[in-house]
Amino acid sequence: MKDEVVALIEQRKYKSLFDLLDVMNPVDLSLLMAELNREDMLKVFRLLPKDKAADVFAYLQPDDQEKLITSLTDSELENVIAELFLDDTVDLVSEMPATIVRRILKTTDPHQRKLINEILQYPDDSAGSLMTIEFVDLRGNMTVDAAIEKIRRDAIDKETIYTCYVLDDTRHLIGIVTVKDLLIAKGDTVLSEIMQTNIISAHTLDDKEDVAKTFDKYHFLALPVVDSENRLVGIVTIDDAMDVLQEENAEDFEIMAAVNPSDDTYFKTSVFKHAKNRIVWLTVLMFSSMLSGAIINHFDAAFTAYPILVSFMTMISGTGGNSGSQSSTLVIRGMATDEIKGRDYFRVAWKEFRVALICAVALGLMNGLRVFVQYHDFRLALVIFLTLICTVVFSKLLGCSLPMLAKKIHVDPAIMATPFISTIVDACSMFLYFTIATGILHIAA
Amino acid sequence: MKDEVVALIEQRKYKSLFDLLDVMNPVDLSLLMAELNREDMLKVFRLLPKDKAADVFAYLQPDDQEKLITSLTDSELENVIAELFLDDTVDLVSEMPATIVRRILKTTDPHQRKLINEILQYPDDSAGSLMTIEFVDLRGNMTVDAAIEKIRRDAIDKETIYTCYVLDDTRHLIGIVTVKDLLIAKGDTVLSEIMQTNIISAHTLDDKEDVAKTFDKYHFLALPVVDSENRLVGIVTIDDAMDVLQEENAEDFEIMAAVNPSDDTYFKTSVFKHAKNRIVWLTVLMFSSMLSGAIINHFDAAFTAYPILVSFMTMISGTGGNSGSQSSTLVIRGMATDEIKGRDYFRVAWKEFRVALICAVALGLMNGLRVFVQYHDFRLALVIFLTLICTVVFSKLLGCSLPMLAKKIHVDPAIMATPFISTIVDACSMFLYFTIATGILHIAA
Numbered sequence: 001m002k003d004e005v006v007a008l009i010e011q012r013k014y015k016s017l018f019d020l021l022d023v024m025n026p027v028d029l030s031l032l033m034a035e036l037n038r039e040d041m042l043k044v045f046r047l048l049p050k051d052k053a054a055d056v057f058a059y060l061q062p063d064d065q066e067k068l069i070t071s072l073t074d075s076e077l078e079n080v081i082a083e084l085f086l087d088d089t090v091d092l093v094s095e096m097p098a099t100i101v102r103r104i105l106k107t108t109d110p111h112q113r114k115l116i117n118e119i120l121q122y123p124d125d126s127a128g129s130l131m132t133i134e135f136v137d138l139r140g141n142m143t144v145d146a147a148i149e150k151i152r153r154d155a156i157d158k159e160t161i162y163t164c165y166v167l168d169d170t171r172h173l174i175g176i177v178t179v180k181d182l183l184i185a186k187g188d189t190v191l192s193e194i195m196q197t198n199i200i201s202a203h204t205l206d207d208k209e210d211v212a213k214t215f216d217k218y219h220f221l222a223l224p225v226v227d228s229e230n231r232l233v234g235i236v237t238i239d240d241a242m243d244v245l246q247e248e249n250a251e252d253f254e255i256m257a258a259v260n261p262s263d264d265t266y267f268k269t270s271v272f273k274h275a276k277n278r279i280v281w282l283t284v285l286m287f288s289s290m291l292s293g294a295i296i297n298h299f300d301a302a303f304t305a306y307p308i309l310v311s312f313m314t315m316i317s318g319t320g321g322n323s324g325s326q327s328s329t330l331v332i333r334g335m336a337t338d339e340i341k342g343r344d345y346f347r348v349a350w351k352e353f354r355v356a357l358i359c360a361v362a363l364g365l366m367n368g369l370r371v372f373v374q375y376h377d378f379r380l381a382l383v384i385f386l387t388l389i390c391t392v393v394f395s396k397l398l399g400c401s402l403p404m405l406a407k408k409i410h411v412d413p414a415i416m417a418t419p420f421i422s423t424i425v426d427a428c429s430m431f432l433y434f435t436i437a438t439g440i441l442h443i444a445a
Numbered sequence: 446m447k448d449e450v451v452a453l454i455e456q457r458k459y460k461s462l463f464d465l466l467d468v469m470n471p472v473d474l475s476l477l478m479a480e481l482n483r484e485d486m487l488k489v490f491r492l493l494p495k496d497k498a499a500d501v502f503a504y505l506q507p508d509d510q511e512k513l514i515t516s517l518t519d520s521e522l523e524n525v526i527a528e529l530f531l532d533d534t535v536d537l538v539s540e541m542p543a544t545i546v547r548r549i550l551k552t553t554d555p556h557q558r559k560l561i562n563e564i565l566q567y568p569d570d571s572a573g574s575l576m577t578i579e580f581v582d583l584r585g586n587m588t589v590d591a592a593i594e595k596i597r598r599d600a601i602d603k604e605t606i607y608t609c610y611v612l613d614d615t616r617h618l619i620g621i622v623t624v625k626d627l628l629i630a631k632g633d634t635v636l637s638e639i640m641q642t643n644i645i646s647a648h649t650l651d652d653k654e655d656v657a658k659t660f661d662k663y664h665f666l667a668l669p670v671v672d673s674e675n676r677l678v679g680i681v682t683i684d685d686a687m688d689v690l691q692e693e694n695a696e697d698f699e700i701m702a703a704v705n706p707s708d709d710t711y712f713k714t715s716v717f718k719h720a721k722n723r724i725v726w727l728t729v730l731m732f733s734s735m736l737s738g739a740i741i742n743h744f745d746a747a748f749t750a751y752p753i754l755v756s757f758m759t760m761i762s763g764t765g766g767n768s769g770s771q772s773s774t775l776v777i778r779g780m781a782t783d784e785i786k787g788r789d790y791f792r793v794a795w796k797e798f799r800v801a802l803i804c805a806v807a808l809g810l811m812n813g814l815r816v817f818v819q820y821h822d823f824r825l826a827l828v829i830f831l832t833l834i835c836t837v838v839f840s841k842l843l844g845c846s847l848p849m850l851a852k853k854i855h856v857d858p859a860i861m862a863t864p865f866i867s868t869i870v871d872a873c874s875m876f877l878y879f880t881i882a883t884g885i886l887h888i889a890a
Contacts, residue, residue: 023642023643024643025643025645025663027662027663027664148628151628152628152629155625155628155629156629161624161625161628162607162624162625179606179607179624179628180600180606180607183593183596183597183600183606183624184597184600184601197468198468198469198470200470215687216687216691217472218470218472219472219684219687221666221683238666238683238687239664242660242661242664242687242690245687245690245691246661246690246782249694250778250782252698253697253698253701253774253777253778254774254775254778256698256701256774257770257771257773257774257775257862257863258767258770258771259771259774259775265779265782265784266775266776266778266779266784266785266793267779267784267785267789267792267796271796271799271800271803272803274796274800275800275803275804275807278768278771278800278804279803279804279807279808281767281771282764282767282768282771282804282808282837283807283808283811285763285764285767286760286763286764286808286811286812289759289760289763289764290760292759292760292763293756293757293759293760294756296755296756296758296759297753297755297756300752300753300755300756303748303752303755304749304752307745307748307749308742308745310741310742310745310748310755310758311738311739311741311742311745312738313741313755313758313759314734314737314738314741314758314759314762314871314872314875315731315734315735315737315738317759317762318730318731318734318737318867318868318871319727319730319731319734321766321864321867322703322726322727322730322864322867323723323727325702325703325863325864326702326703326704326723326726326727328702329698329699329701329702329704330699330702330704330711331711332698333695333698333699333711334710334711334712337695337710339710339711339712340711340712344712347712348711351712351716351719354716355716355719355720355723358716358717358720358724359720359723359724359727362720362724362728363724363727363728363731366728366731367731392727417702418702418770418863418864419766419767419770419863422763422766422767422867423763426759426763427759430759
């Protein structure tokens with residue numbers, strides 16, 4: 001695609017280029033433009049009709065938006081900003097450097113500037129920062145026909161029209177009607193008769209993750225956002241909610257792998273940034289593992305007398321780590337989807353204890369038997385059998401407890417995933433292992 | 446909520462109960478019903494208006510649906526099935542035991558039964574299994590007014606009406622118009638003038654995960670599904686696409702924690718099922734770690750001569766495991782979001798190599814220095830320094846390579862996450878460690 005476009009530009013075949021661009025989807029156009037150099041990008045952009053150009057612009061990454069804006073004339077920029085939905089303008093203003101922000105704000109009128117500033121003041125992770133203020137508002141005494149007429153007039157400037165909001169004189173939200181409701185109803189029906197009055201809404205300061213989960217739960221296309229006096233100030237649309245859900249998932253994956261979460265994608269993050277995001281946790285975990293070193297050191301009499309003990313160390317700590325991370329991951333996920341709540345602790349622990357016992361006995365028997373067959377040493381086999389049972393049960397209980405404890409003390413439970421659990425399990429499993437070994441093998445510690 | 450409802454039932458205050466239920470959202474009603482016993486559930490269900498009852502029914506979990514159906518009379522069941530959207534009926538038929546399926550199919554007419562059977566034949570993970578066949582179809586020579594008139598007539602039976610499909614005489618999809626397009630356009634415009642003809646669609650046999658990603662990319666509300674002759678057979682709606690994205694994420698989390706993915710939630714899965722889902726991978730990983738045992742055993746001369754070496758083993762294998770799982774997780778995520786493609790291998794490996802080098806030198810210096818200060822043994826400090834550098838670089842290269850290799854040979858890359866990487870890194874890091882140690886400390890292996 002890129003090569004075709006570049007060739008058409010070089011050959012100055014702008015009519016063919018126009019026809020090619022005309023049928024393309026805005027998302028695909030934005031991906032195409034991101035691959036072009038500044039000059040070609042500008043040429044492609046100038047060939048797009050005004051409303052489509054704004055659409056494509058909204059989908060560009062911030063660095064490409066910046067590249068483009070610096071090449072646009074003031075009047076071209078004004079056209080783009082005029083066509084953008086307000087929430088996209090707000091996103092743009094919050095991402096661009098100060099000089100560009102000044103150019104953008106110069107193109108807006110005082111009323112728009114005031115709105116932009118209001119939205120910018122909501123915290124980054126709030127429903128307010130996510131919302132758009134371009135929605136269709138109706139009155140309860142309107143007829144269906146009048147409502148449809150108003151929607152037809154207003155639709156072009158609204159991001160979504162399919163859910164409409166019925167307000168009273170003081171802009172309190174009193175009902176919701178969908179365009180589907182309107183189309184099904186008779187034309188002379190009054191809205192107050194068909195509107196839904198049991199309204200699920202978000203507050204401007206609600207956490208945007210909770211807002212996204214509300215979409216997931218109720219299958220909404222849009223959610224109204226109200227202020228502290230229950231006045232409608234904006235709506236969140238499903239596409240933004242989906243983005244939040246995907247971001248939160250990405251963040252959980254990163255935290256669970258002991259990487260500091262980053263807003264940028266893999267390739268957009270520089271080598272130094274990658275290293276910085278990873279090195280903190282690696283260092284913390286490395287020095288935490290000095291504890292297991294100290295425990296092992298304490299038992300050096302055991303493995304000097306019985307060197308074969310050393311060869312089982314990684315198997316034991318590995319099995320413990322894996323058992324623990326299975327439990328912690330399932331509990332972290334259960335809490336993320338709201339299935340597991342704080343009060344369920346004993347229910348979870350009792351379940352994990354029984355699961356652990358089954359896994360532990362099976363693993364202990366398999367490996368104990370293997371050791372007995374290989375080394376013909378019953379006491380060594382017994383040590384491995386008992387150590388695996390204790391380690392697996394302990395790891396699974398720790399794995400389910402730490403994420404729930406983290407949530408209790410308002411730390412992100414995802415931190416208590418594999419790497420963190422493994423480090424603690426390493427130390428504890430080594431202590432269990434050598435304690436059991438010195439006891440059964442009669443070695444003086 | 447539950448207590449209030451139970452109290453109203455006990456006091457036979459059905460009018461108050463009706464008023465309470467009337468304003469509740471269908472999703473909340475389904476969650477409420479799931480908490481009730483069979484008898485109360487039935488009473489609540491019978492108080493709901495027909496169309497809302499079907500809505501609530503569609504949101505119930507399969508075991509609650511089964512509980513309810515067995516209590517319903519045949520004519521009640523017929524009412525429910527008649528109001529259900531076809532994709533929900535298909536889901537129901539695929540989840541219920543044979544006796545109930547027979548009762549359900551008895552309530553449907555031959556045409557519906559044929560449609561249900563057709564959808565049931567699509568593979569579980571295909572777009573076909575996900576789609577609904579209730580969409581609005583229009584003709585290209587219709588005017589906007591005629592189209593709106595048709596939508597008003599058909600809307601009540603359609604799951605979504607906001608995206609409409611323009612078909613030719615042989616049901617080929619030739620264009621798309623949204624209700625917003627229709628409302629903005631003049632009433633006498635012909636559809637073929639305003640419809641979008643650059644159509645992004647899915648094929649019935651496309652992977653449903655790819656379908657969900659298309660929604661995420663283009664911010665659609667619905668996606669058309671066509672057969673091999675490009676005839677429109679159904680549409681996928683955004684709520685189902687969101688469910689697929691969330692399921693895929695949950696599955697990735699489970700696989701990455703070495704748990705066999707399960708369709709049920711944490712509490713709904715029995716202890717034995719949990720144990721079964723986890724024990725296979727624990728066993729595989731436990732026996733794989735025999736390799737590191739064998740390597741360690743091979744070097745027993747080293748640690749009998751230099752017992753302090755044993756105390757660094759868990760720190761080294763742990764740091765290697767963590768470094769590797771950081772890389773593998775980021776690469777797995779990058780591939781899941783389509784940022785990283787197979788052809789990017791050398792780009793990824795070169796990036797990881799540089800990131801690894803920075804992390805490795807930092808960690809090696811910190812720990813080498815610590816060892817030198819604590820033990821005043823320069824050669825031991827050098828062993829730790831060099832081992833950490835080699836282990837971290839090796840682990841990160843392995844961590845980014847294995848998921849990409851997995852994808853190449855059509856294995857789910859998520860399997861190559863923490864537990865799998867750790868087990869391989871354990872063995873390799875021990876080999877590196879003792880090889881370096883025997884070399885520098887001049888111990889005969």
